[in-house]
Amino acid sequence: MTAVAVAALLSGCAAVGPDYARPPLDLPLAYKENAGWKPATPQLIDASQPWWEVYHDATLNALMAQANRANQNIQQSEAVYREAQAIAAAARANFFPTLGANAGATRARTNSSGAVKLGDDYSLGLSASWEPDVWGSVRRAVEAGDAGTQASAADLAGARLSIQSTLAQDYMQVRALDLQKKLYAASIDAYAKSLALTQHQYAAGVVLRSDVALAQSQLAQAQAQAVDLQAQRTQLEHAIAVLTGQSPSRFTLAALDDQGTAQMAVPVVPPGLPSTLLERRPDIAGAEQRMRAANANIGVAQAAFYPQIMLSASGGFSSATIGALFNTPSRIFSLGAALAQTIFDGGLRRAHSDQAIATYDASVAQYKQTVLAGFQQVEDNLATLRLLDEEAAYQAKAVEASQLSERLALSQYRAGTATYLGVVTAQNLSLTNQRTAAQLRGRQLVASVALIAATGGGWNATDLATSSPSSSSTASKTPARAGS
Template structure:
């Protein structure tokens, strides 16, 4: 429709637009959910601060604290080539695109049209055949009076931020999994070297019994016991090879490689008999155990990507309530168009061929069978679920930190006790073998002492592996690394 009152309508449209833009967003404004939290961790002192999303430092090289260049190189490779990280990166880009699509609702839609129509008409018996050429520009805009677009943008931005947290969480998960697998391989290497020296000692013991049996000083059963002891140790060493291969395959996949194209050279340690110190110290693996700060502050939970992502999803769910409630209010659409229309192409751009229009439309749903209420109830329920998920994520974060702090404390004590057990068992083994050579003890006592010594040595290596694993888990539980200097400055 072409409007004739041209001077007054543009002014009226501008006034109406200004009025509409003054509208406010419906729905609740976002407030971070409140949590009943303790003042400090049970396992360590430190002030508590309510969790708030912080910028996740996904590139923090926490793995450097172990002082192993091979581990650092593998994690850098995983950051670049791991397929799960690439999936998370693509999902983050998708979330960013969705947020950009929501922001597009602030702007009008503008379209260009051109056409040519040839028609025959019959008016009062007069038949006419003519062509009409048109060229025009049209625009429509729905003002965000009730804040539906603003709430959609708020939800989109929160979703994009949550996706960024998911990306950081995926990186941290891959990094910590790779570190766990790598450190366990090094512990297996330590045990392999332990078995190498042990089987060498058992072979010498078997040779001793064979010589004494040939001399007629011992029974054939002594030779059988010595041979059984040697073969058992060799079988256990072979079992370690299977475990190492599986871990090596896992590292290959984490770094974006086929298992057939990846191998990790074994760590060669001293060929001398293992000592309590060499089995319980990370130095035996040519790495260092990160020192746990005495007063780990609980603010570090704010660096956990899963907590940050869960909190931002609460914000998105809250904004979606406003989007649902905006459907209760009328929709207003402003439109405008202008262009040219003429019977001949040569006259298309002449002044008389100009046409334009301005318009406004108001639409209000009167009855929808409860559809809007159902959508609002759904949005409220989704918000309640996201709040509960956020609180559960925070509580799980507390548990993981407490568990790993307790594990490190207990394993530190266990490692010291196990080192004492290794020293005692090795002394008992040496004394039993000496007594057997002197003929004052049976070979059964030697086998018993050897079995006890090997068991304690292997247990010491396993405790070291658990210490390293708990250290990595604590780093993951606190969001990707920390150091004593940061803890001091944070207090």
């Protein structure tokens, strides 16, 4: 009884090994690329609504719902999360004693000093053993298991956010290609009319055969580029099908009309303060939880330097006949305590401790690198959006000027005061500028998605406390968390 009391008292002592503390970081007070840009009221991205709804596109919303349900990478991450939960539960089970039951029946022939004896033996009993967590090894293992579960939950959120952002970016590129395809369809129609005009003028002897050839070349080139756009769109459509868990052969993404495509606005996303990024990005949260697990594993390794205490008890019945098995004289029991200490292991425990410390140091470096990479991604996308906004303003002026030049050149050609080469030059310049403007629109939309993903998509580290595979796989329950 004394051993049990001592073990119970010691099990309440502090666990060996260092307690976890987040390493210090030199965080900036604000993002450099966010200074003085976009004074308009931003659209908040938080867990109150799915982040992709800021684009006001019903088709995108439906695709996101499908991806949240059926994407196989998300399903894999959910399975890994459940595995981490089971590992943590296995570590927690070491807090409790192990109980066992046994029953046996034997018939044996023995020879003792020439006396041969044939007899039976029956037994029935219970046994229990328990190793008190005197030095905190189990507590540290549970701490590591819980941290591993939290890291896996963050990985699940990160995987979902990655799938969602990839899907949104692919979708934005498809819509940008739809704009370009409509532009080329209008240009091909205009070029066909220009070809007909030159053919009529050639038949009338007004222009040279070279003008007809030039018009034919221009039309064929535009048709070829339109086919190339369709090839790009087809590949993106196939990628979207896989992201939503569907076979490409069974998936078709219809083109939006001119009005629907033009209404896709680039949302203004507030990046927040750099210090909040530590709680808003699942990859940073996951890296910190791995660091916490590595810190706890140092305690597990250091606990091996201390002696082990094992308590055991057993009781039951043993008799030569079944009828007498439960009689009082057949009762048996045992109580015991054992103390074991490794004296020499060739440096094995020290090596394990050094390994745990090195693993922790590596996790600290990985955590800090993940934080720096997160800051870089936010700064990159802030700069991209700011510069693309400026570029789009200049490009709009270029489109306006080139369209005027095209109209004037065509009027002069019809009046016979300009060559068809001037018309082709003006038309090609106008088409190029309009296509560049459409591409810029797509790049702005893609960059806005990247910024939302870089700032966590509305996810917060407090979600780790309540996350579970069942809830995280249901988009309607947690729609805006990195996923939901």
